[in-house]
Amino acid sequence: MARTKKETPKGLSPNDLIKSFLKSTEKDHYNYEESYDYQVSSGSLKLDFALGGGLGPGLHRFTGVNEGGKTSEALEVMKNFLQTVPNSRGFYIKAEGRLTKQMRERSGVKFVFNEDEWEAGNCFVFECNIYETVVEALRLLVGKNSDDTRYCFILDSVDGLISKGDTLKTFEESRKVAGGAVIAADFMKRVSIGLTKRGHMAIFISQVRADIQLDPYSKAPIRQTTATGGNALLHFANFILEFEPRFKKDWILEKPNEKHDPDKNKIIGHFAKITVKKSPNEKTNAVIKYPVIYGRKGGKSVWIEKEILDMLFLWDFAHRKGAGWIEFDPELLNIMSEAKIDFPEKIQGENQFDKFLEENPEAKGHLMDYFKKMVLSI
Numbered sequence: 001m002a003r004t005k006k007e008t009p010k011g012l013s014p015n016d017l018i019k020s021f022l023k024s025t026e027k028d029h030y031n032y033e034e035s036y037d038y039q040v041s042s043g044s045l046k047l048d049f050a051l052g053g054g055l056g057p058g059l060h061r062f063t064g065v066n067e068g069g070k071t072s073e074a075l076e077v078m079k080n081f082l083q084t085v086p087n088s089r090g091f092y093i094k095a096e097g098r099l100t101k102q103m104r105e106r107s108g109v110k111f112v113f114n115e116d117e118w119e120a121g122n123c124f125v126f127e128c129n130i131y132e133t134v135v136e137a138l139r140l141l142v143g144k145n146s147d148d149t150r151y152c153f154i155l156d157s158v159d160g161l162i163s164k165g166d167t168l169k170t171f172e173e174s175r176k177v178a179g180g181a182v183i184a185a186d187f188m189k190r191v192s193i194g195l196t197k198r199g200h201m202a203i204f205i206s207q208v209r210a211d212i213q214l215d216p217y218s219k220a221p222i223r224q225t226t227a228t229g230g231n232a233l234l235h236f237a238n239f240i241l242e243f244e245p246r247f248k249k250d251w252i253l254e255k256p257n258e259k260h261d262p263d264k265n266k267i268i269g270h271f272a273k274i275t276v277k278k279s280p281n282e283k284t285n286a287v288i289k290y291p292v293i294y295g296r297k298g299g300k301s302v303w304i305e306k307e308i309l310d311m312l313f314l315w316d317f318a319h320r321k322g323a324g325w326i327e328f329d330p331e332l333l334n335i336m337s338e339a340k341i342d343f344p345e346k347i348q349g350e351n352q353f354d355k356f357l358e359e360n361p362e363a364k365g366h367l368m369d370y371f372k373k374m375v376l377s378i
Helices: 012-025 043-049 072-084 101-107 131-143 172-173 178-195 229-236 306-312 330-338 352-359 362-375
Strands: 057-062 088-094 125-128 150-156 201-214 220-225 239-243 251-253 267-278 287-293 318-320 325-328 346-348
Touching: 043 287, 043 362, 057 072, 057 178, 072 088, 072 101, 072 150, 072 201, 072 239, 088 131, 131 150, 131 178, 150 352, 172 178, 220 306, 287 306, 306 318, 306 346, 306 362, 330 362, 346 352, 352 362
Parallel strands: 057 201, 057 239, 088 125, 088 150, 150 201
Antiparallel strands: 201 220, 239 267, 251 267, 267 287, 318 325, 325 346
């Protein structure tokens, strides 16, 4: 009698296996959540070009020496985040004694110190430098997000954090603790995936330590820097921007071609200089300089009008004429006409052009968008 072959039950397919696994471990992963993406302007055209359009969700790290402009730029990003990302709030962790009244006024961000006043469009200031407490606050906000709130977190700074246990130790004992490196590694392991997936942005500010090493082929010292916070922030950060110190050559004077005079030729701004230490878009090691103007409030410190005019000259859309006149090319006038935006054929002086753009935000916005589109498509 012929033997009959037994039919064996089919096993689960790889798709069924992973589907079952994902369902049973739903609380441990983010595969069932939709990703949320955006690009937030840095406030500077030139910096946006290097960033591929702006900053997106996830961690970004701003490093540099004191007075390099790290906090000011972080607040500029937060201002733009709150203005462009729907249902968004700011959360500023004040781990050091900064964020002065002047800084708040310049930023254009509405800060609140009372939790009952915190709402979409403004920023709550959390004054705390205890690492465990800061982590719990961020974990709570990133984890519990049923109303689809998007947060922009600024931690100012990583260097100011201390563990709860270290507050009870003597100075000598606390010096032996790994500190910032351990704190940063543990923190990012806890929140990094949820931060990016759920559309939140975090900017961690930290200092750099400078080592002076001599180049054997040059008498001039070469400055090499090491950012605080350890390797964890290097790995988890999307962008790392290092803010360079400010020197005399970076000044912007009332009369650029004349010598500085405190009374007759004042300093009206400076060029901020940033090196892209890490980027996902092949811009690593790029150096960007953008103009900052003094005396402005409401988030207008980045001198975007000057950047736009520089781009107009670079693209031959503007031409200098006698007596300080600036004449605009017919091609530019046609571009603005097609957008139904009134634009002058010529204007006398850069200050008048600044004033025109300030009074005509639609023209300023259209030119910014035009140059972003053209440069980023190259």
